[in-house]
Amino acid sequence: MRYIVTLFWAVILGQVVGYIGGALTSSPYDFTMTTIISLVAGLIVILISAAATPKKETTSSHS
Template identity: 35%
Template sequence: MKFIMTFFWTFILAHMLTYVVSSMIGAAYDFTTGTILGIAAPILIMIIPAIMPEGPSKEAHH
């Protein structure tokens, strides 16, 4: 369920960001750009925690 909600809200926020930025620079809103960002961002959001280590390393070098 958390993956579905992550995808949903990231998709909505990516389209909002695309709309606001395109309005600020005076360009036309492009649905394709928002969709690409809306699909790529949640994938990165889900991959990054999977490849990060669980906790601090056992060897601390001070």
């Protein structure tokens, strides 16, 4: 579920940044390209979070 939420917000925030960036640079707003770049950025964030999360160590108790 957290991956879906991450991708959802990546698309929403990417669209906002793409629209504002296009307006500031006087270039046309491209919904398709902005969506693709947003999804790629979201996937990169998910991969970084998966790689940065420490793994739980299993301990064996010896009596």
